[in-house]
Amino acid sequence: MAQFEQSGRGSIKRFAQAVLDHIYPPACVNCDAAIGTADSLCPECWGGLRPITSPMCPVLGLPFEVSIGPDARSAEAIANPPPFRRARSALVHNDVARTIVSRLKFGDRPELAKFCARLMYGAGAELFENGDDEQKPVLVPVPLHRVRQWRRRYNQANELARFLGRLGNMEVLPFLVRRSRATRAQIGLSARQRARNVAGAFEVTPDSSEMIAGRRIIIVDDVVTTGSTVSALSKALHKKGMANIDVISFSRVVIGEDTVI
Secondary structure, X not given: OXXXXXXXXXXXXXXXXXHXXXXXXXXXXXXXXXXXXXXXXXXXXXXXXXXXXXXXXXXXXOEOOOOXXXXXXXXXXXXXXXXXXXXXXXXXXXXXXXXXXXHHHHOOOOOHHHHHHHHHHHHOHHHHOOOOOOOOOEEEEOOOOHHHHHHHOOXXXXXXXXXXXXHHOOEEOOOOEEEOOOOOOOOOOOHHHHHHHHOOOEEEOOOOHHHHOOOOEEEEEEEEOOOHHHHHHHHHHHXXXXXXXXXXXXXXXXXXXXXXX
């Protein structure tokens, strides 16, 4: 009986969705063109994406033009080793990615995180894997300062982490780390200014570090530009003895590509 009830509810839900799609056709998350499937892109915008795939730096996830060996690191990773193990991003931060991120962050469109998270989950597959004797990693979204989150109404990194958590059955810990002080917006700042801006801006909430002792942590953010924000957050986690840290983001600024910051 329960099986028939569940099937009936599923049929009603599909019918209701079909009616809504007829009245309000699904739109491309980038350009708003009518498409056949919700939470997706039109063919033209799909063609404008620049996925980051191998070959890439095994540490920073920066794409290489040609393969130079499985363990070859980028010049950036060699010159300035990051305080995390690995970073992966779904896309190069070009015009299409920038528009999607802008809508997610500033356009009151938290539902776009569902689309972004699907791409991130594929790009970060190696980060989400765990052995039989290993607990699943926990997701830690980059926190906003409470004033900025109040103005924006939500934290886009937390929305991304929520959908990633559903995809991989992973725990999300939005309150593990907080912003201890307000910082300037990073837009328009140099790499050195960005690092100074967020230095010491994060702190692990009291007593929470014991709760996840020994667990792998994946920091979740929308865009990695110079890496200063995720590095500052990683350092705050290191101070509490958490060293097994990776990073996943929707897009990544790559100098020499269609760079838009």
